Amino acid sequence: MADDGWISADDYDGDIPFLSDEENRMRALARQAKADAASDDELPFGGFDNSEKIEAPVTSDVVGECPCCGSQVVDREKAFFCNNYDCNFALWKNNKFFQAISKEMTRDVAEELLTCGTVRLDGCKSVKTGNTFNCYVDLTVDEEERAQFAIRFPKKKYRRQ
Numbered sequence: 001m002a003d004d005g006w007i008s009a010d011d012y013d014g015d016i017p018f019l020s021d022e023e024n025r026m027r028a029l030a031r032q033a034k035a036d037a038a039s040d041d042e043l044p045f046g047g048f049d050n051s052e053k054i055e056a057p058v059t060s061d062v063v064g065e066c067p068c069c070g071s072q073v074v075d076r077e078k079a080f081f082c083n084n085y086d087c088n089f090a091l092w093k094n095n096k097f098f099q100a101i102s103k104e105m106t107r108d109v110a111e112e113l114l115t116c117g118t119v120r121l122d123g124c125k126s127v128k129t130g131n132t133f134n135c136y137v138d139l140t141v142d143e144e145e146r147a148q149f150a151i152r153f154p155k156k157k158y159r160r161q
């Protein structure tokens with residue numbers, strides 16, 4: 001519709017004085033029919049079947065890929081376990097290696113290890129000596145799919161404030 005300030009007679013929603021009552025009633029009915037038809041149009045956000053339940057995605061448990069078999073490693077109470085029953089790989093949360101440097105096997109650490117094979121840990125503290133340091137911990141696996149950790153220090157030494 002051209003926006004010239006005029007509307008067509010069909011869009012006028014009142015009685016037109018020079019028409020008969022009958023004609024005005026017919027026009028009113030026609031306008032009502034038109035409005036009803038418009039509201040029957042499908043709404044873009046309608047039409048969903050709400051009776052269908054949406055299951056919570058189990059992928060939220062997945063922390064990464066098993067370095068032994070490539071299956072998914074999932075977050076469980078005591079460890080990050082490989083989902084493959086034939087595989088023994090696990091990153092235990094109660095972890096002596098990490099405890100010795102006053103660190104924990106958190107989900108973030110596990111994710112980093114599974115993604116990069118290494119994780120940088122700042123502010124480690126040796127339980128034995130009390131020394132604090134930053135280091136990298138590298139993850140490898142032995143032939144029995146057991147996780148092995150090794151501390152690695154950056155080659156260059158940076159003076160930290």
Ligand SMILES: [Zn+2]
Nearest residue numbers: 066069082087
């Ligand atoms: Zn595995």
